[in-house]
Amino acid sequence: MMKVLGIETSCDETGLAIYDGSKGLLANELYSQARFHSDFGGVVPELASRDHVRKILPLLDRLLQAAHISENDLDGIAYTAGPGLAGALMVGGAIATSLAFALDIPVIGVHHMEAHLLSSMLEKHSPEMPFLALLVSGGHTQIVNVKSLGDYELLGESLDDAAGEAFDKVAKLLQLGYPGGPIIGNLADKGDCKKYDFPRPMTDKPGLDFSFSGLKTHTRNLVNELDTSNQQVKYDICAGFQEAVVDTLILKCVRALKQTSLESLVVAGGVAANNRLRFKMREKTEKMGVSVFYSRLEFCTDNGAMIAYLGHERLKNGDRGSMSIESYPRWPLENLRQIQNKT
Ligand code: KG4
Numbered sequence: 001m002m003k004v005l006g007i008e009t010s011c012d013e014t015g016l017a018i019y020d021g022s023k024g025l026l027a028n029e030l031y032s033q034a035r036f037h038s039d040f041g042g043v044v045p046e047l048a049s050r051d052h053v054r055k056i057l058p059l060l061d062r063l064l065q066a067a068h069i070s071e072n073d074l075d076g077i078a079y080t081a082g083p084g085l086a087g088a089l090m091v092g093g094a095i096a097t098s099l100a101f102a103l104d105i106p107v108i109g110v111h112h113m114e115a116h117l118l119s120s121m122l123e124k125h126s127p128e129m130p131f132l133a134l135l136v137s138g139g140h141t142q143i144v145n146v147k148s149l150g151d152y153e154l155l156g157e158s159l160d161d162a163a164g165e166a167f168d169k170v171a172k173l174l175q176l177g178y179p180g181g182p183i184i185g186n187l188a189d190k191g192d193c194k195k196y197d198f199p200r201p202m203t204d205k206p207g208l209d210f211s212f213s214g215l216k217t218h219t220r221n222l223v224n225e226l227d228t229s230n231q232q233v234k235y236d237i238c239a240g241f242q243e244a245v246v247d248t249l250i251l252k253c254v255r256a257l258k259q260t261s262l263e264s265l266v267v268a269g270g271v272a273a274n275n276r277l278r279f280k281m282r283e284k285t286e287k288m289g290v291s292v293f294y295s296r297l298e299f300c301t302d303n304g305a306m307i308a309y310l311g312h313e314r315l316k317n318g319d320r321g322s323m324s325i326e327s328y329p330r331w332p333l334e335n336l337r338q339i340q341n342k343t
């Protein structure tokens, strides 16, 4: 059985984990730079790369200790090769490739969104393929038909801002800090989502694409009109905005479920941690007889565990990367190597 080290450095989280084919996850370590980027209202790429360099090796030592193994026990290494910030990706790629070279073990660069797609496989309650997936993160909003490992059909995506990005930008408008999703989610609990009108973009048109920039502009206009020094006004804006995003995501998922007749839905990526989305999605899908799957909260946002798991699946099935560092800041999910599942 293989032990695979997973390395995630595509954005502002340094994530490391070891996945063992027979025992499952042996250890998982995460260092988040989010607090450090908060002052800037978003991730500063150059600072992110430097911080990955600073943190990754001490984190690796801690990971090996927690897993009670040495690096010589590793059988393979996987790292996020994209999509993501070019400089940040290079840090994980450089460490992964040089470590694999030194240990003489295989290395593979994997796709960050494929890792999110499969993250719920790390849970006891895990889906079987084929399934429909809603990928909602800071960089992507996509509906994907997951046919088999490596075979993904993109059914719809955001034409502009991603759902998480919209949360982050609205939080910035309201001067709430970064990342915006969890902050808005908490404040929304104290607000009335019906107090102000918010559009549900592109829901009146057929199709499975999204657009969140109009909703963001609508929210900006509202913020300019209202007195946001009043806390209740802020709460009501957060609640109304969140509700509009959640309703839009759910409506498109329901449409895609009907279109594909799939009976399982995976919701993955940072926004999958949103409580309101989980609550309303359950309400809607229960009625349809569709099962919904999530990973545990800490694996919805970026982490090394999903990279280790995906790397393990790909390496086990004979997929191999090369010793040159792969870094693809833009990498379509549909351009992945398909693999024959040998299990
Ligand atoms: O998957 P992720 O950690 O990184 C990317 O691959 O982008 O997703 C981060 C995004 C951020 O935009 C953040 O605001 C959002 O996920 N997010 C949330 C919540 N937790 C994180 N959005 C809404 N509600 C949450 N609870």
Ligand code: ZN
Pocket: 112, 116, 137, 138, 269, 270, 301, 302
């Ligand atoms: Zn992510």
